[in-house]
Amino acid sequence: MNLALLMSEDRRLLILRLLAQDPGYQLNVYVLRPALQAMGHTVSHDLVETDLAWLAEQGLVTVGRASDVTVGKLTARGADVAQGLATVPGVKRPEPGE
Template structure:
């Protein structure tokens, strides 16, 4: 993976975690996450979101379940802490301070 792709992945992961942390019950589906990433200027495909969700799950930052046609992600407590900047993970971009 190139340095640019690595940077995009870190930003994509942060975008996903921040959205999940602000979502009701910390949950969303993959289709919505694709739209969210793209709306925040992080060019993203469905395959990329699926890969990031797998990675976030492996790291214990989100739980992921397949529900037939939908893949549903829920942020864990640690994932929310990272989204809020309270803790760090080398594979997730650190959020900027402030609102």
């Protein structure tokens, strides 16, 4: 199995789950990056923005800007994927009990 692919899929799932935890279902890259690092993904600012753009292409988040900061907002489809109710190739499916 390709480690880089596994890491990307896991990181994308974590982004969706982090967005689902926020009361407004949105977080900026300056919050997402350290949250991902706390979960074992040491990533660049650029990579978080790239993941958000990829998730937006899949219809799982919307991406906007606030004061020149990228903000991701969870969509209903993204919430379904975060909960394991729907699957999208390129996003890890949650393990049972997660």
